[in-house]
Amino acid sequence: MVKAVALAMLLLCCACGPRPPQKRTIVIITPSHENPFFKAEAESAAARAQELGYATLVYTHDDDAHKQDELFDSAIANRSAAIILDNAGADASVGAVRKAKSAGIPCFLIDREINANGIAAAQIVSNNYQGAMLGAQEFVRLMGGKGNYVELVGRESDTNAGIRAQGYHDVLDRNPGLKQAARQSANWSQTEAFQKMETIIQGEHDIKGVIAGNDTMALGASAALKAGGLGKVIVVGFDGSPDVLAAIRSGDIAATVLQPAARISRLAVEEAHRYLTTGSTGAPEKQAIDCELVMRGNVDQFGVFARKQ
Secondary structure, eight states: OHHHHHHHHHHHHHHHOOOOOOOOEEEEEESOTTSHHHHHHHHHHHHHHHHTTOEEEEEEOTTOHHHHHHHHHHHHHTTOSEEEEOOSOTTTTHHHHHHHHHTTOOEEEESSOOSOSSSSSEEEEEOHHHHHHHHHHHHHHHHTTOEEEEEEEOOTTSHHHHHHHHHHHHHHTTOTTEEEEEEEEOTTOHHHHHHHHHHHHHHOOOOOEEEESSHHHHHHHHHHHHHTTOTTSEEEOSBOOHHHHHHHHHTSSOEEEEOOHHHHHHHHHHHHHHHHHHSOOSSOSEEEEOOEEEETTTGGGBOSSSBOO
16 A cells, blocks of 8 residues: 555656746836836846846835835745845835845845945946036036026935936036026926926016926926926926937927936846856946936937937
């Protein structure tokens, strides 16, 4: 009887054969894909991870730190190989990244840094200060060095908002002919930028230019200006989104600063793969990738958050 059972089990094992190894999973978490920048990040990261043989899970935290924590808990429970993260707050995300590290899951941050060193395997961002200075220099040129302007800034909890504003003002404030008529936070939102710009022009019509901390706010401002009969105002953004590239071609927006989101996302995945296979990324934790100025004269050289090959 015992021999018969053993033989049956042996035959069953032979019939089933060895189990194929399961793919390791890389989890990709970004803000909402309603913003094409974050969608491009997620899609580029997922494509590169799949090319390298990983399964992928793509989520959005909608800039909600609590939701982000839940997504981290799920990634940890599922024993994910690594997390690619565009975070929900420089301070609010520190605990989640630390928790993942403690569970043996390395995190590779893209686009936004956190206010802590040594807990993320990598923090790869656009050189926001360099890019902001490029955008501001073009804005000054377009403005002829004089006139009233409006500044729209991003979400205050996002370090990029402050870095870009600093880069802008390190150029703009050297030009005494430029006068800031208003400065408002529109929280990276196109709808909010439209509303804020609509309110501003009700009390101030002598506006020559608008410089925005990202492209969605630039688009909102441009729409409000056109609706208010001020379509000739100079608008400069930051991101290099496909919608703004189209607006540059049509003349509605003057320029933007392209962040190489696709390149950064792919690089983060490649560093994750290197870390998982060798134990090291081979690079410093903090890495900054330079941005590029996009304007009417060179807009056709750029595609979806990347220079065309």
